[in-house]
């Protein structure tokens with residue numbers, strides 16, 4: 549698998565350079581405290597009020613809402629931040645919350661390169677101030693047939709793309725996660741279950757990347773993105789399975805060829821490039837017709853394109869979605 553991939557490994561950070569205590573370790577402990585948690589389980593949009601008592605900064609508490617937001621009941625903060633897929637930390641869904649809690653997401657640089665006129669390095673905070681974020685309440689559907697509704701905070705990827713002036717050769721966009729086994733224990737060789745070929749990578753076709761539903765996410769529930777959810781920057785594409793939502797991005801590159809993506813490399817018969825949510829195309833080992841919304845007892849039917857078909861079905865007209873799964 550390795551030789552198929554032209555990759556640029558990042559230099560490893562010496563452990564002496566790692567700050568032991570992270571200022572961004574954030575509000576979780578506070579928010580999860582007794583009464584707040586009890587309230588939190590029922591809250592829909594009152595989270596801002598709840599969090600206003602937090603002594604920690606809430607940089608996105610006043611982020612505007614969006615017409616693209618779902619009006620479904622939110623999945624509670626606790627579930628969103630303690631039931632995660634993040635193999636750089638663990639293959640166990642409950643462990644990233646603990647293992648990534650002190651993940652140092654500053655300083656953080658994102659490189660934008662490839663087929664564009666304005667390649668450059670962005671400091672994460674520069675990116676956050678240059679592209680103001682809004683709240684996007686999206687359905688979040690994992691290929692493992694569970695789902696959540698999450699109040700993400702982010703800005704349209706299209707805005708960063710435009711600012712980068714892609715050339716006519718830019719047909720796709722490719723993303724890579726940080727590769728740093730010192731900070732991401734799941735990347736250590738021999739780590740139990742650490743089976744992926746690092747760095748984790750993903751890609752989108754340019755029209756998918758430019759779609760206004762596609763965001764770069766910098767927060768959730770009004771706060772900075774917790775480590776386990778992909779601090780400080782992750783991709784969110786709500787009509788696709790969760791694995792397209794690559795976390796802790798350090799590299800964005802415009803390409804002419806379709807990029808490789810981690811799960812497709814890992815198991816090509818099970819995970820495609822497109823990964824559009826589709827109840828009619830089963831995973832070879834299980835059905836995609838239904839999903840269990842975390843926190844709810846009964847399964848519900850999965851919707852084509854995760855319910856975003858009115859916005860995105862046109863992108864795939866004429867394509868055989870059982871072949872381009």
Ligand SMILES: Nc1nc2c(c(=O)[nH]1)N[C@H]1C(S)=C(S)[C@@H](COP(=O)(O)O)O[C@H]1N2
Pocket residue numbers: 628631632633634635636688689690691725748776777778789790791792793794795796
């Ligand atoms: N770098 C990286 N990104 C990743 C993953 C991962 O293991 N590593 N898991 C993916 C999968 S399978 C899902 S379902 C979502 C989970 O996002 P969440 O933990 O914020 O719900 O992240 C995706 N992004």
Ligand SMILES: [Mo]
Pocket residue numbers: 633689690691692789790791
């Ligand atoms: Mo997933």
